[in-house]
Amino acid sequence: MTAPTAIRTCALHRDFVVTPKDEGLLASFRNLFWPRQETLQAVRGLDLEIQAGEMVGFLGPNGAGKTTTLKMLSGLIPPTSGTIEVAGHQPFHREAAFLNQISLVMGQKQNLWWDLPPAETLAIHREIYGLSAEEFRQRRDELVEMLEIGPCLTIQARKLSLGQRMRCELATALLHRPGILFLDEPTIGLDILMQKRIRTFLLDYHARFGTTVLLTSHYMDDVAALTRRVIVINRGRKVFDGPLTALTARARPERILTVTFQAVPAGFSPENLGRVQEQEGPRFRIIIARERAPEIAAHLYATGAVSDLTLEEPPLEEAMADLFAGDATPGPESSSTPDRA
């Protein structure tokens, strides 16, 4: 049985009107009397369908339209055209029944009251979301344990470290146990250890509650660790939607073979296998065609001289960079409409 659809968008489009200003005093005067307005197309014809319980990576370069999409999905801004349904609601109507089912985490100052300890923010959220004393106690204790934030609860939010604040932010965002969680760069600015803790928590939380998660991140480790399906957008358009492995296969149709010989066989010519990336004594690192990987591995083992052989996917960062570079053809991103007011 397939899970029901949690998020669905059809031909989603969002424009922003901006008034650019050239450099200098003259330009300022010109702008005062004859402002030039430009329409920026942040999201263009985006179709999304995400099933309940999925954890999906939402990727794209800066300015691709990820955050704008999240803001539309969470009801902060309306679309210019197209339709959205999240949890059966049209987000921009911002009905209480909808807001009770979602949470959006953007940075570390979304929910926490800056001058108060997180325990107080949690208590405020309890009232806002109408949780009973028992529900509140149980959920708070659960989140405190999972996120290991016990000692931070009584310290003013502004005095917490970035990592502590992020974990408290997550606890606050999840207190009402939303069915859908939008995460915008949840590990940004955190050190590697803290990034790992946040990822472990998110995996654990998702496994426990099956929450639908849409995650944007520039850290490919986040994406690789948390999601199986990724949606990639560039310049407001969807350029990929599928499994993570298919993304790397499409962007980089190669694999990295690293072979170490006990003694290099006579007549071994790595150039015949692919592009040699690195050679150090009997150790070769070669970029090979993906479809030839099994055949090449078998051939090398057949020499009987192999002491170690590994096959790796190309780094996700490189795959993404290739994908964006391939999609970098200039499109009708903005249309200039001089406006004399």
Place this chain on the structure above:
Amino acid sequence: MITSPEALRGPPGPTPTSPPPETPPGPVAWVVRATRRRWRIGSRLVSANWQMALGYRGMLLVDSFRAMLNPLVLVLAWLSVTRQAGGEFSDGDYLLYYLALPVVTKVSECWTVFTLSEEIRTGTLNRHLLKPLHPLWFHVAEHLTQKILQLLHLVPVVATLAWAVGPRLPALDLSWPRLVVMGAALALATILRFTMTTTIAMTGFWIERVENLNLVLNAAIFALMGGMVVPLETLPSWMRWVTDFLPYRYTLSFPLEILRGRITPGQAAGGFGVGAMWCLAWFVVGQRLWRRGLLAYTAHGG
């Protein structure tokens, strides 16, 4: 598509126990429940604001003295002027007026034009928009807290000054009915100032800096037409007629006129009527601006 929260959770986790289906409450039960919920949220928000404000005790004290400073300067100036020019306002009237003025100003004061417009401009409004509670509740709670705290600092200062100049003050009728009407006028002043200022703040959805518009609509004119710079009773009769129809009188001067027993019950009733109509007008305009503003809101930052 699905609508229930539990259905949004996919197969990985155990299914949380669903609450038993509830029968929809009747209208009375619904109102009781909604009121109770608002009360609980409001108390929690006020409590949170108290905790924050208590961290800035020094600032509160300075603010109370600041609140007294303007009226003190004005009363000294007017006492000097009236001694030379005469007029129907006695020294005692001026003293009473400018002693009570800071208290009424503090009660009716509203600063959403700075806080709400800042939230709109910087995108910090996002955090409130994502919660199942109207964003203005956060501002109402903050105002309630700050006003109570500021009055706690201000009233003893005013009382001490009143005691010091006591013999020069005119006799006051502080009967219960008058105090009740005075309380109602203060409530009207507070609601009117809040709806007016918040509506102006909502223009922040379109205007980058709302403060200038506020200076025109709500600061300079308010100071004159509200009775801040000069008691309205001392204005020429044509100006007093104008002030009767503008909202400013009802945000400041009106409660003071009732305190001093300067208006008849009929005039008071008329004042309440005009003030209530202004409240309604600003509320309706505010609602429209809010709805249209959210359509224009870009949620940048935050």
